[in-house]
Amino acid sequence: MLLSNTCRKKAEAELLGQTWLHSYEEDQDDIQVYRPNSYDFPPSRGRTGFALEREGVAKQYVIAPADGLEEQIGLWEYKDKNTVLVHIQGNGHPEQRYTMQVVSLKDNVLKVRITPDVQN
Numbered sequence: 001m002l003l004s005n006t007c008r009k010k011a012e013a014e015l016l017g018q019t020w021l022h023s024y025e026e027d028q029d030d031i032q033v034y035r036p037n038s039y040d041f042p043p044s045r046g047r048t049g050f051a052l053e054r055e056g057v058a059k060q061y062v063i064a065p066a067d068g069l070e071e072q073i074g075l076w077e078y079k080d081k082n083t084v085l086v087h088i089q090g091n092g093h094p095e096q097r098y099t100m101q102v103v104s105l106k107d108n109v110l111k112v113r114i115t116p117d118v119q120n
Contacts, residue, residue: 046063
């Protein structure tokens with residue numbers, strides 16, 4: 001029990017407070033791959049991403065109309081030990097709710113399964 005709790009805290013520390021960008025070249029089936037924004041990505045026309053902060057603030061990064069990234073703010077909370085519920089508030093864009101299941105987080109490679117949340 002102590003070991004699993006320690007491992008979870010380490011993974012949580014690695015996941016939270018960091019900006020993750022989509023490494024879409026590495027996606028497999030319904031698993032999306034993210035790497036820290038400090039990673040040396042191959043050239044791309046833009047990358048979406050997110051950040052989860054300890055205080056429950058979610059930041060989603062989308063490609064802005066004039067290129068670059070646009071930040072959208074929302075909230076996140078744990079749904080269970082490997083899944084977070086993300087709610088991005090409208091702020092001039094459609095409101096979004098989805099779950100993000102962490103499939104693995106190892107060596108700064110985050111693999112997730114994202115599904116729309118149909119609960120109201």
